[in-house]
Amino acid sequence: MKHASELDLPKLLTREHHKIHLIGVAGSGMSGIAALLLELGHEVSGSDKTSTVETDRLRRLGLRFHQNHHADDASDADLIVFSSAIAIDNPILLSARDFGKPAVRRAEVLAAIMRTKRAILIAGMHGKTTTSAMTAHVLREAGLHPSHYVGAEIPILGSNAHWDPLGEYFVAEGDESDGTLRCFQPRHSLILNIEEEHLDFYVDLAAIEKAFAQLIEQTTGTLFYSADDANTARLCAQRKGAISYGFSENADYRGTDIELRDFASVFCVYLRGQQLGEAVLNVPGRHNVQNAIGVIALANELGISFEKIAASLRKFEHARRRFEIKYASDRFLLVDDYAHHPSEIRATLKTARSTRRKRVLAMFQPHRFSRTKALCHKFGDAFDDADRVVVTDVYPASETPIPGISGQTIADEIARHGHRGVSYQPRFEWVHRDIGNMLDAGDLILSMGAGNIHEQLSILAADLVIAEKLKAIVGEEGDVRLYEPLSKHTTLRVGGPAQFWVEPRNENAFAELIRFCRSENLPLFVIGRGSNLLVRDGGIRGVVVHPRGGDFDKIEVDSNEITAGVGAKLKEVAYAGKAAGIGGLEWMEGIPGAVGGGLRMNAGAMGAQTFENVVRVSYLDAEGNPHTKTRDELEVHYRSFPLLENNFAVSAVFRGQPAPAEQIARKLHASQEKRRTSQPIAKSAGCIFKNPQNCPAGQLVEELGLKNSGIGKARVSEVHGNFIVNDGGATAAEMLELIEKIKTVARAQRGIELETEVQIVGEPA
Known part of the structure; x- marks a missing residue:
């Protein structure tokens, strides 16, 4: 074949059949080219780093x-096609050059195909995909059989690209990012907006305007432009026969009386002062109304009646990732949008705000280091319509990092403009956790960015499906939270989040939770006061049940017996005994946990243990069925109650003995004093190790010289050697490393295998 510059591309692509290879075929732009070439009868191959849903669809074609x-x-x-995202050292490109095979850019192929029809090019920095899809839809509804090429999946069009041999029009969006607008010679152009963007390619705004000026010059028919955009109007207004549109009073096609109704917009359209009629657009946002007016102008000038245009617009559904609803319920709304430029972000957030939800929570992924650096000052006030913003790190899009530029750059700029609800999350995979834990009924959650931030929203949406079902089980009186930090619920104050944090208020709800988790194959873990518990930094996957309030906090006294729910504090049981003149329970004052934890660990203090006072235990089995067993029926060990390894306690009955009030008060005070003088005040989980034979664990640690030793913010208490304390900001990883250090030293110097008493659960970060 000839060199690329010598090829008659329109003829080669639309009248002949060849073998054509596309480098980077999984990209949204290249996949559209592949679809067109396949429909034109070519033998098409393609390569990319990963396969996608789109490449799977193309393989079927x-x-x-x-x-x-x-x-x-x-x-x-016979021909190689590549995009600007492909590096010059790509092995296929290098091979093509070595063997003299023609290689052309994606835009050159698209422009050549369009040259064989009446080309309509939609151009501008923002809104191209929605507007080109809307244009193709209106022309299709009018029976004009347009071919189209759009930069995203378009459900209402069936695909992002299609060749229709029956029609004379070809609608496409033109990519201005790499200077290839110069390739197009359309019959009609519709220019939406022009501003600073893609400054990794263009020197400044003047260079961008020069590229658009060339497109305007190469447009052979009618030029349509937004009268509302100053840069666009300045470039286009002097063009003979140009037609303007927008909200401005001097626009040829003007939209007025705009009424935004949640996810629809109603507006009137005038042509040079004469009313054409009312239109309804079932796509939210004032900016989309503006784009629709441009489509109305173009379609009407092509001879399509306003009535047909309005009927088509009413049916229009937007493209994927353009204010796309990913999850909707009575309580929450999750929306994904491609917005990544400050202007797009402002428009998208205004649209979100117009839905009148309680709050708008945004997760944002900056796109490209070059854009982040060049436009960081413009991002500052772009998020004013968001109540909370979580910014993650930059999606590089093949760029190499720029020192000092990250998601923190954007977060700092937003905060500098006075926003008090912005945070930076450098770990992309944790973004959905940060947003999810903020949720309140009535919130709209919005993911924005041109990278893969939508993946985090999809994870959140999937978890919300489960969370809503859990909420239905516990009812209004119960509570369900996503990604609740377990550091807030353990006495050690470390630990990652619970995927689903659930607080039932009664036994029936607890039983239903057990049955639900069993049917959905969800892990279930119960946490009480969180003492004697060390949760790893990755948190706990599945449902974490925290029985509290309602039935679980009840304490009832009957003669010498006290019935307490698993959520009641052991200390409260001791003081209930004091109020009723029941002694023998004073040791419970020294235990920071709740009844449930006391049962599970057979907790003890002052030489006493939980099951010395237990009369009977009520529990739910692994299928949610209720049972009650007396003390004689229960197998109990030192710091262990095997029954609760696979079952779930709901209450227990404790028995004491009548005792004088003074005696009870004296013993309670003694318990307080012992705890105060022998245990650290700092945050801890209680005793870390079980006592080995012949030597208490605390004494052993002291004899090994490990008191007050530490790793990071985790430290062995100087008060008691069997306590590890959190000096503030410690991680579970530091705690575990210190535990292993103590065990290693004990093994090496004394031959003692220390066994942890603290329960260690969860996943590493």
Whole structure:
């Protein structure tokens, strides 16, 4: 074949059949080219780093897909097509040059195909995808059989690209990011907006305007432009026969009386002062109304009646990732949007605010280091319509990092402009946790960015489906929270989040939770006061049940017996005994945990243990069925109650003995004093190790010289050697490392295998 510059591309692509290879075929732009070439009858192959839903669809249409990029993938190809995202040292490109095979850019292929029809090009920094899809839809509804090429999946059009041999029009969006607008010579152009963007390619705004000026010059028919955008109007207004649109009074096609109704917009359209009629757009946002007016102008000038245009717009559904609803319920609304430029973010957040939800929570992923650096000052006030913002790190899009530029750059700029609800989360995989834990009924959650931030919203949406079902089980009186930090619920104050944190208020709800988790194959873990518990930094996957309030906090006295729910504090049981003149329970004052934890660990203090006072225990089995067993029926060990390894306590009955009030008070005071003088005040989980034979664990640690030793913010207490304390900001990883250090020293110096008493659960970060 000839060199690329010598090829008659329109003829080669639309009248002949060839073997064509696309480098980077999984991208939204290249996948559209692949679809067009397949429909035109070519034998198409493509390569990319990963396969996607789109490449799977194309394979069903005939694409020969290659994972990664290898020179021999295109050994039999007549033509190589690549995009600007492909590096110059790509092995397929290098091979093509070595063997003299023609290689052309994606835009050159699209422009050549469009040249064989009446081309309509939609151009501008923002809104191209929605507007080009809307244009193609209106022309299709009018029976004009347009071909189209759009930069995203368009459900209402069936695909992002389609060749229709029956029609004379071809609607496409033009990519201005790499200077390839110069390739197009459309019959009609619709220019939406022009501002600073893609400053990794363009020197400044003047260079951008020069590229658009060339497109305007190369448009052979009618130029349509937004009268509301100053830069666009300045470039286009002097063009002979140009038609303006927008909200401005001097626009040829003007939209007025705009009424935003949640996810729809109603507006009137005038042509040079004469009313054409009312239109309804079932896509939210004032900016989309503006785009629709441009489509109305173009379609009407092509001879389509306003009535047909309005009927088509009423049916229109927007593109994927353009204010796309990912989850909706009575309590929450999750929306994903491609917005990544400050202007797009402002428009998207205004649209979100117009839905009149309680709050708007945004997760944002900056796109490209170059854009973040060049436009960081413009991001500052772009998030004013968001109540809370979580910014993660930059999606590089093949760029190399720029020192000092990160998601923190954007977060700092937003905060500098006075926003008090912004935070930075450098770990992308934790963004959904940060947002999810903020949720309150009535919130709209919005993911924004041109990278993969939508993946975090999808995870949140999937978890919300479960969370809503859990909420239905516990009812209004119960509570369900996503990604609740377990550091807030353990006495040690460390630990990652619970995927689902659930607080039932009664036994029936608890039983239903057990049955639900069993049916959904969800792990279930119960936590009480969180003493004697060390949760790893990755948190706990599944449902974490915290029985509290309602039936679980009740304490009832009957003669010498006290019935207490598992959520009641052991200390409260001791003082209930004091009020009723029941002694023998004073030791409970020294235990920081609740009844449930006391039962599970057979907790003890002052030489006493829980089951010395237990009369009977009521519990739910692994299927949610209720049972009650007396003390004689229960197997109990030192710091262990095997029954609760697979069952769940709901209450217990404790028995004491009548005793004088003075005696009870004296013993309670003694318990307080012992705890005060022998245990640290700092945050701890209680005793870390079980006592080995012949030597208390605390004494052993002291004899090993490990008191007050530490790792990070985790430290062995100087008060008691069997306590590890959190000096503030310690991680579970530091705690575990210190525990292993103590065990290693005990093994090496004394031959003693220390066994942890503290329960260690969860996943590493």
